[in-house]
Amino acid sequence: MSKAMLIDTTKCIGCRACQVACKSWNDLPGEPAAYSETWSSPRYLSSHQYTRIIFREAAAPDGSLRWHFIKRQCMHCLDPACESVCPVGALKRLPEGPVVYDDGRCIGCRYCMMACPFQIPKFEWGKAVPLIRKCTFCAERQAEGLAPACASTCPTGALLFGEREELLREARHRLGTAPERYYPQVYGDRIVGGTSKLYLTAASFEELGLNHRGFRTDLGEVPYGIYGRAWMSKVPLVALTVGGLAVGLHYLNRRLAAVQARQGDKEG
Amino acid sequence: MAEQVKKWYPGEGKITPARVVLYLLVMLGAVSALIRLFFGLGATTNLSDAYPWGLWISFDVLAGVALAGGGFTMAATIYIFNLKKFEPLLRPAKISAFLGYLLFIIGLTLDLGQPWRIWHPMIMWNPQSVLFEVAWCVMLYTAVLAIDVLILALERFRKEKLVQFFRQIYLVLVVAGIILSTLHQSSLGALYLLLPEKMSDLWASQAIGPLFFVSAIIGGMSMIILESLLSARAYGRQPEMNILPDFARGLSIVLIAYFAMKVTDIYARGVNVLVWDRPHFFFLVELVGTVGLPALLLSLPAVRHSEKGLLTGAGIAAFGVVLNRFNVSLTSYGGYREFSYFPSFFEIIITLSLVAGGILLFDFLTRNLPVYHELTRESG
Known part of the structure; x- marks a missing residue:
């Protein structure tokens, strides 16, 4: 509740x-x-x-x-979208309801301002050290x-x-x-x-x-946080696939080149 | 055997007007950066609650990272696809990728409200945030690029044992670099997955991640061609005309693929592109003028085999990547509010000074590290 x-x-x-x-x-x-x-x-x-x-x-x-x-x-x-996008977890929804902000974590990237569907987070533009x-x-x-x-x-x-x-x-x-x-x-x-x-x-x-x-x-x-989470859930798979393909193709292409070179030698 | 030279190019060490302008820009930028740090973002930029992200995000971050995509593109070309003939292009690409990321991090630092907390994502995690992932990937990838440049420095100073060690683990670095680049180049686009309601339909696509990834390859490849041609001109060298035309053919193929992706995306989402307003104008310029046109130009052998043709084709393609990033982050967002945004003097100067600094550092590193195959610094 x-x-x-x-x-x-x-x-x-x-x-x-x-x-x-x-x-x-x-x-x-x-x-x-x-x-x-x-x-x-x-x-x-x-x-x-x-x-x-x-x-x-x-x-x-x-x-x-x-x-x-x-x-x-x-x-x-x-x-909240803001909680989902914040790269340092400065915005959090408390179980009791309020969405609160931690001054000590914020890096000032302003992604929360971009992401909020209601355009609520505001920045202290007047300050040298804004939150x-x-x-x-x-x-x-x-x-x-x-x-x-x-x-x-x-x-x-x-x-x-x-x-x-x-x-x-x-x-x-x-x-x-x-x-x-x-x-x-x-x-x-x-x-x-x-x-x-x-x-x-x-x-x-x-x-x-x-x-x-x-x-x-x-x-x-x-x-809206769902779109970010869906993207993030694919990250491990993409990383493994790209890494696996890269290693595999590296050895495959090197082997192909070696075989071609040997064939070239035989014919020549 | 590489030719040993005392002077890299005839005018080395001379103070040319171009060099004076670059140094002046860097100094102006440094002063502006200090003013920005002491007086804050509100006092020095035209950013506001309506436009939280401006020129620095569009150019220094989004465009800069895409144009620095040459590092991982070249590494994949050489080490993964084993296209060894393009090897002369590899080292300049590494240098410019490293510098691109270095300057991007400086630009981003100035853009943050709390610059000295830039390290916070290292210990304060939010694994559901796309920006958190971008932060980590960029951090690690810059480290990979720094090791790459370090290896060049070790070669220069003849630390054979250390060079040998890094050669042994080199494949690990290459694969890590490619994974990290794939992730963050596409995730920079995925940042915009969360704000479709604020964006023009033209760019608010669920496919924006893959689109960003492919256009980063275009950015990287076109910058490699431009760097080769321009540095040859500046240093009085011969550009690598034996391999550039083939490389440009590769670029034209990627451009065609990207064009097809963009058209498919627009068609699948049923977006009407034939409307006469600002976003649609910029969209058509981007798609037809800066993707379609260079794809066509570079697929013509006559164009590919002339320096001027290469310069034009690659130049337009690189500009197109920049235009796309501005479109996604500013044009697309523009119609949403009754406010408008144009960067302030300080924003423009700092961005220009980063570019100027990049050129000067590129010059410094290519002169002092074994970057171009045919030349090595005379030792002693």
Whole structure:
């Protein structure tokens, strides 16, 4: 059993208290407000901004406009691509759920940033000795039996922290009891093998225009680490085959040359 | 018996304008590298969260390693396929492969956020990571290449016993080198297996590993031809025109095979290549202009037997390998974000200085080690 968070975006009022709580718990520096075209602030996640609320105004089927507030942070995949690609094992998924990062191992190659299907790991570009930074799911708070800072500060109950199985049940229950309220899908249920952040939204991510901004819907249900593992599983066989062929051909070709030379001698 | 000479080539030791430019570039690069180390990647590069990998990964790492593929290609030609007539090409290929990897490691070190931790993969393992495997293979293969160059140095200084010892285990080194090269040349492509959703369909192929491997052979072979022709020109030597045309025929065959692989891959995945936008333009230039064209050119005997023809054919083929690596790592990734990337002054200078340093070191090593058969340094 692992911990997860149900993010019911229909309950979010866009107050951004979670952003503030995250900054203060992780002791991250403040920054001048920079608004996106739709009043999200800040505009991007960064090494000192682990979460943000994306503001989106979209038309409902009846034509009326309404606001959507979508929280973005590390999805804490059940089988994370970042953990799979990291050459030094700096990123690890804990059995309890959080995907955590070890400052002491990282070499700064940034392959995790390339591989993450949600583009979550961020680099400390401003520092001479930079590390990767991302949401930790407040692993250290969880270890003390506390809920993550964002969830404990949310005033509307949009962020529900608990066991993944129970939250999935709760999400399906909500979809069943109030179908008019939701787009009929739990984002994170099965995508890339499942994530610890589960989303309920009023509209699909395509309608919200977010499917290419961190909430892709075409990722499939296979964890991306599988491609790397499949490749790596062939390495011993390839090494043996190439090595065997090389040695074999070396002796074969040498022998052929020797035989040819001898025949040449006889004829000559 | 090899001719003994005091001077390698008429102008040896003279300070030519070209040499001045190369030294200046290296010095500029060294200063830039220091600035990068003290002020960090953000201050000196145009890399960002949207473009974590830039020029250094595309050129210094991906293209550099492919172009340095001449080492294992030549070793396989001579020792595995027993094509002894190409032996004069072997030693320059070893030198340039060693230098290629040395410079690639310097470039990679500067690209890492924590350069002094470059050794971490040795003790901190993650066997499911393709990059972990690349790190190990590159580490071991560079060691093999270093031993190879060491043997040349031992020959130069007449340490017959040690040379004898290494000759006895030489097949082990050759086979290890070929295994390690096969693995990491293809695995550099396999790094991109994990991010198909970010890449253009044109390059996001499950076959990218084998494609990288075959194009590394092209990179290696074309660089061997270029080096032979260019160093002959620089040193006032005769290029090996007795064997280069046959070698170029081999290159044209590999190019045809690679062309077939690329076309099959695109066709099997049902990708439409006839769309008019930037990635498709670069893809067609890569496939038709830098794989198809040199394959055709080098399959014509008239072209193969002229120095100019060889230079053109091999030049385009080598450029094509570089273009492919840029396409996979930048063009392909470009359409994914609303941001764009162009390397900064420091990134460009450091890359140029690595190339300049490579040329100077190549010159230094060929002058001081028994690389070219017909010449040996006069001892004493």
